[in-house]
Amino acid sequence: MGEAPAFVVDHLENGHSNGVVVKPEYKNTEISVDLGDRTFLIGGNHERNNFSICVQIHDKNSDNRFSPVVLGTGPKPSKGYSAFVLKQGRILVIKKGSTPNDSIWFLEVDTSYVREQRKLLGREVVAWSKGVKGNAEKPIVISGPSGVGKGTLISMLMKEFPSTFGFSVSHTTRSPRSMERDRIHYHFADKSVMEKDIKEGKFLEFASVHGNLYGTSIESVEVVTDSGKRCILDIDVQGARSVRASSLDATFIFVCPPSMKELEDRLRARGTETEEQIQKRLRNAEAEIKEGRSSGIFGLILYNDNLEECYKKLKTILGLDGVDPVNGVEIEGIDLPTEHTVSKLEEKIIVQEAGDAQRSKVVLDLSSLNGGAPGRTRGILVDAIVL
Numbered sequence: 001m002g003e004a005p006a007f008v009v010d011h012l013e014n015g016h017s018n019g020v021v022v023k024p025e026y027k028n029t030e031i032s033v034d035l036g037d038r039t040f041l042i043g044g045n046h047e048r049n050n051f052s053i054c055v056q057i058h059d060k061n062s063d064n065r066f067s068p069v070v071l072g073t074g075p076k077p078s079k080g081y082s083a084f085v086l087k088q089g090r091i092l093v094i095k096k097g098s099t100p101n102d103s104i105w106f107l108e109v110d111t112s113y114v115r116e117q118r119k120l121l122g123r124e125v126v127a128w129s130k131g132v133k134g135n136a137e138k139p140i141v142i143s144g145p146s147g148v149g150k151g152t153l154i155s156m157l158m159k160e161f162p163s164t165f166g167f168s169v170s171h172t173t174r175s176p177r178s179m180e181r182d183r184i185h186y187h188f189a190d191k192s193v194m195e196k197d198i199k200e201g202k203f204l205e206f207a208s209v210h211g212n213l214y215g216t217s218i219e220s221v222e223v224v225t226d227s228g229k230r231c232i233l234d235i236d237v238q239g240a241r242s243v244r245a246s247s248l249d250a251t252f253i254f255v256c257p258p259s260m261k262e263l264e265d266r267l268r269a270r271g272t273e274t275e276e277q278i279q280k281r282l283r284n285a286e287a288e289i290k291e292g293r294s295s296g297i298f299g300l301i302l303y304n305d306n307l308e309e310c311y312k313k314l315k316t317i318l319g320l321d322g323v324d325p326v327n328g329v330e331i332e333g334i335d336l337p338t339e340h341t342v343s344k345l346e347e348k349i350i351v352q353e354a355g356d357a358q359r360s361k362v363v364l365d366l367s368s369l370n371g372g373a374p375g376r377t378r379g380i381l382v383d384a385i386v387l
């Protein structure tokens with residue numbers, strides 16, 4: 001299928017008022033993007049005020065204008081936008097006068113992730129994904145029964161490679177253990193709040209595990225990827241299955257204990273659960289190990305018998321043998337001229353500095369895009385030219 005034609009950027013004169021005060025500098029900055037029998041109205045900040053620009057949909061057939069569920073953290077309001085319809089149900093949005101790390105965004109309106117979420121939520125859905133230069137390593141999903149040593153292995157990895165890996169801090173409704181701190185080990189959440197956030201599509205995955213609710217918010221993954229680090233998720237098998245079914249491309253690792261007896265000994269020695277909870281976790285472990293080994297979710301299975309040996313194998317499969325632990329991946333932002341005009345030539349976007357003096361030009365090559373919501377859109381190749 002060919003690429004849809006570039007759309008027309010309309011600056012709507014009147015903005016929209018539904019009772020929320022709009023900052024004067026962001027008034028009248030809404031743009032409209034035509035896509036089939038719908039117009040996407042992007043910009044202004046009448047709904048979410050200063051936090052993220054607003055998205056509304058105008059259905060041309062019914063002449064109805066409504067607000068979809070907007071997933072992901074979107075761009076902050078700006079003094080102007082340009083947009084282009086790309087193939088595969090995405091709209092490229094370029095901000096004027098923004099910081100390098102907030103300049104390029106993709107609004108997904110009909111990608112497989114959006115279609116999946118639409119089905120799940122039973123409502124119209126769009127999703128924001130920030131555009132970043134180059135490619136980063138895939139997130140790592142680590143699963144395994146409780147007490148097998150996932151947390152221990154992840155801590156070793158983060159200690160040795162502090163600037164390479166970042167931990168996705170999950171939400172849970174279970175109570176904190178004595179050494180656990182809110183927002184470091186988990187976001188300890190109220191069940192009703194977490195359920196509401198799940199309904200609003202804020203979670204990449206969630207599951208009921210050993211009697212409590214656990215989940216990975218989209219924001220938790222974004223925080224890590226935005227810091228330029230490779231994201232590690234410590235989640236149960238049900239969660240791993242959901243991530244596998246999502247559009248997040250990840251490396252899946254399952255950790256097995258040497259025996260059930262050893263698993264039980266480790267859980268007891270950890271001393272964090274009551275006898276009743278230990279029994280529940282051990283009962284669940286049998287099914288988890290069976291599924292972890294046979295479901296095809298996990299591309300890699302590690303046996304955590306001797307901790308040092310297991311850690312060495314983990315580093316080997318992550319390609320970390322002989323890697324300098326100090327240097328992490330750095331994601332650079334995309335620096336655009338503050339005032340600019342934008343044009344599109346096939347899969348290249350040309351951003352030209354406005355004005356008569358020596359003008360700089362930035363060419364964004366979108367031919368190798370990958371990733372996308374939930375998370376970042378990667379693979380933008382950038383050429384900066386000073387004329």
Ligand SMILES: Nc1ncnc2c1ncn2[C@@H]1O[C@H](COP(=O)(O)OP(=O)(O)OP(=O)(O)O)[C@@H](O)[C@H]1O
Nearest residue numbers: 145146147148149150151152266270304305306307
């Ligand atoms: N290879 C090993 N040999 C002996 N003890 C180990 C080994 N790996 C981890 N342990 C110990 O086992 C206990 C459980 O480990 P850890 O807390 O990392 O498990 P986990 O898989 O993260 O559990 P949960 O899913 O409940 O969070 C800890 O006390 C840890 O020190």
Ligand SMILES: Nc1nc2c(ncn2[C@@H]2O[C@H](COP(=O)(O)O)[C@@H](O)[C@H]2O)c(=O)[nH]1
Nearest residue numbers: 146170206207209214215216234235236239
């Ligand atoms: N599906 C998810 N599972 C998660 C998440 N965070 C943790 N977990 C799993 O829960 C059990 C129990 O953890 P504990 O801290 O109470 O011992 C463990 O297997 C974790 O992997 C999550 O966000 N989603």
